[in-house]
Amino acid sequence: MDAPASLASLAELCAAPVTPAERAAAVRPLADTLGVMLAGLADPRAADLAATLGLSAEPRRARLPGSALHGAASDVALMAGFAAHLLDFDDDETEVAMAHLSAPVLGAALALAARAETPVAMLLDGYVTGCRMMLALGSMANPALYRAGWHATSALGSFGAAAAAARLLGLSPARAAEALGLAASGAGGPRGAFGGEGKPLQVGLAAANGLRAAELAAAGWTAAPGALFGARGLLGRMTGGALAPLRQPQAFPPPGFVTKLFPSCTATHAAVAELLALRPRMTAPPAEILCAVDPFVPAILIPGLPAGPDAARFSLAYCLAVAARTGALGPEAFEAAAFDADGPRDPEIRALMARVRVTADESLPRGPSGIATGAVVTLTAQDGSRLTGRREAAPGSAAAPLTDTQLAEKFAACLAPVARPSEARALWQRLLSPTDFPSAGALLDALPLALTDRKDPR
Known part of the structure; x- marks a missing residue:
């Protein structure tokens, strides 16, 4: 099978400029995902996962947003991606990536932004970059990948997370290519996990896998050229060789983007x-x-x-x-x-x-x-x-977008376990002007605590 793309050509997306319009369009999905993530962190299963990963209140490399817990950046990414997808209330893209974009991408991006004085604009750029990567790979692999039984959010999310992390870590295109190749070694996730706790877990694992691959690439690790494409590459095997040529993704958000109104499939x-x-x-x-x-x-x-x-x-x-x-x-x-x-x-x-x-x-x-x-x-x-x-279109899609009131009400419903409605509405308004925060870390510090150290087992 001829390779329809190379890691080098794919890595060019990691350095592609993000327009001011795309940055502005990313604000509401970012705020919406933070709300959904906080709701997920308030679920007892998030405390179970944090305890299993050994996250603690002792300051370490990275802090989990919405908590006082710290851990390795990859573990924080796993937690954030898991929590954002746990309630199936996170946004979806139904046409090209056929995947939830924000959960795995922001899982990785937030883990890095929370451990440094990252500008908010850089966080938004990393988010858009990761979403573009999932869309680009989706244009090549779908619908064959999804129909073959793979959970595209997990399978493609590893590469979206790697691209976002590469952007935030400032990797060169050559290093970003290695990150994408290394991410292939940990990407996967079946649709058979739907209906169980493995589904959000594999989304969190995708966030962690992509971030870890970018960190290893930054340390000089290399990937085999055929890890992702080619006769034995991951995407070729997942699709049975039905890969289309790489297409540049459209401006963010794509036409198939859906901001969920209901916490269900x-x-x-x-x-x-x-x-x-x-x-x-x-x-x-x-x-x-x-x-x-x-x-x-x-x-x-x-x-x-x-x-x-x-x-x-x-x-x-x-x-x-x-x-x-x-x-x-x-x-x-x-x-x-x-x-x-x-x-x-x-x-x-x-x-x-x-x-x-x-x-x-x-x-x-x-x-x-x-x-x-x-x-x-x-x-x-x-x-x-x-x-x-x-x-003919789901609420929250491009054909039937949610109103500002609906988005604010959803955010307040997500924060109900941890904040009063008036506090949630005030935070929502602040998040709609993210560049007013001096850094991405300051933005994340404004989130209420939804998860702390687990004192007693369930």
Whole structure:
């Protein structure tokens, strides 16, 4: 197989200029991801991971934002990437990278920015650079990589993290190429991890892997030329050789970028949004919910009764049933208390889930990924009345962007475990003007503490 690109050509992206418009466009995704990360750090599982990694209050090389804990930069990156993805509330890119961009990239970037007086503009540049890298590799490897069963957030996130770290460490293009090659040795992550704690873990591992590869490249380590491309390279093996030529990514954010409104798999969002739009017009409670989606979507989701919150985020039936019953799909729907050992605790939600039917619709518009993100929802009420609605774009996408009010409300909901609503709103406004902070470290110091030393086991 001829190599469609080289590490050297890929590394040129690490030094490509970031425009003022791209820097400005990165502000809201950065702030949104910080909110989602803080919500993840407040989850008890983050304390488990921090204890396993040996993070402590003793000052060391890097501090975990949103905490008083320190550790090796790669461990801080792992924690930040894991926390940002733990609740599946982080942004997504559905068309080219087919991956959550911010969690792995910012996981690495924040770990470096938190240990030095990094200018905020440099943090933003590192973030945009890492996202571009994931998009560039996605343009080569997708949809073959995703359809082959790989979690693109993890597989491509290692290289996004490496590119962001290379930018923040000031690596030359030659050294950045070595970082990308070294990152290939630790990249991976199956879609089979969906619905379990391994999914956010592998995103955190991608952040740590990319940062560590950049640090090793800075120390003089080298990679084999065929580590990423070529007959035995990682991407070639992951895609079965179906690699397209390298394309320069479009300006950030890309058209497929989605800022999530619901803490669930992106494949559920258009359907949930359409159900919530139809619900006020119903004349009686729903007797049946029919949802038509792209034929590939069921392969992304998880059928049956979800055993807990992680699986429930990938259950279209659960998400629709909760939205129909409560008129919302927020973080409370995915709390551990909402589930018994055998599924959702609420008997009405369980009963409604049994009356959700999912079918395929070939007419929904598809982008470069070849997978439509829209949905057609039909609600049949108990009095026999019927409502049907079609939504071709998820809320938070370029076609249906979230309002400033929605973004601020989401941020406040994420910070609810650690800050009062007024404090969260004030912090959100400060984060929208990040260059007012004297450094990226000062910006991160403004975050409330969501995770401290774990004193007692769960």
